[in-house]
Amino acid sequence: MKRQIAANDDVLQAKASWGNALRFMVVMAVLLGLIYPLVTTTLGGWLFPEQAQGSLVRDVSGRVVGSSLVSQTFVSDEYFIGRPSAAGNDAGDVSGSNLAPSNVSLRERAQADANAIAQRENVSVDQIPVDLITASGSGIDPHISPEAAELQVARVAQARGIDEASVVELIDQALENTGWLGAPVVNVLRLNVSLDDRFPVSSSTVALTPASVTPTVSDTME
Numbered sequence: 001m002k003r004q005i006a007a008n009d010d011v012l013q014a015k016a017s018w019g020n021a022l023r024f025m026v027v028m029a030v031l032l033g034l035i036y037p038l039v040t041t042t043l044g045g046w047l048f049p050e051q052a053q054g055s056l057v058r059d060v061s062g063r064v065v066g067s068s069l070v071s072q073t074f075v076s077d078e079y080f081i082g083r084p085s086a087a088g089n090d091a092g093d094v095s096g097s098n099l100a101p102s103n104v105s106l107r108e109r110a111q112a113d114a115n116a117i118a119q120r121e122n123v124s125v126d127q128i129p130v131d132l133i134t135a136s137g138s139g140i141d142p143h144i145s146p147e148a149a150e151l152q153v154a155r156v157a158q159a160r161g162i163d164e165a166s167v168v169e170l171i172d173q174a175l176e177n178t179g180w181l182g183a184p185v186v187n188v189l190r191l192n193v194s195l196d197d198r199f200p201v202s203s204s205t206v207a208l209t210p211a212s213v214t215p216t217v218s219d220t221m222e
Helices: 002-047 104-121 146-151 153-160 164-173 188-197
Strands: 055-057 064-067 185-187
Touching: 002 164, 055 188, 064 104, 064 153, 064 188, 104 153, 146 185, 153 164, 164 188
Parallel strands: none
Antiparallel strands: 055 064
């Protein structure tokens, strides 16, 4: 009799344990899968509306031309050019090259880029800042160093028919991380937008084009 009672107790305890586990699972699913995302999304949109919308960058006419968090490909002499990208500056395909410094392909790519930059900017290879040759780990780094921006001043000024001092002034205004934390950097897209705002290009074929409908995916700008 005692054995039968003990067996019944074990069955009841097992059912209770399963019931508690199921109730806990439902509560946590609602809490973490519904309430928590809803609260954080709502608070994020309220406290940081610009960031919640993708940190969109607009030109002087109000068109969205990209995100300040995502690099873009610029090829015209009228614009500053950012870092090389193993991801093609595509936010949907974030990646680095994953090539070791000893990899022959990496060295050949870096050398080819250095030679192309030296020819484009009319400088020697040893004058090129390293960030213009090395790709970022994410493949969508939108920033370059102030030195990398200054290297391109002469080309941009000549292409736009303006004085170099005006271009340098825009670089100074575009500096980020100017406090005690982090090294100063320049957001390439914001700098190019300020160029078009202050010194519009004469030909529409080289103007910034509207960004993709998806704010986190960069456009190719020619």
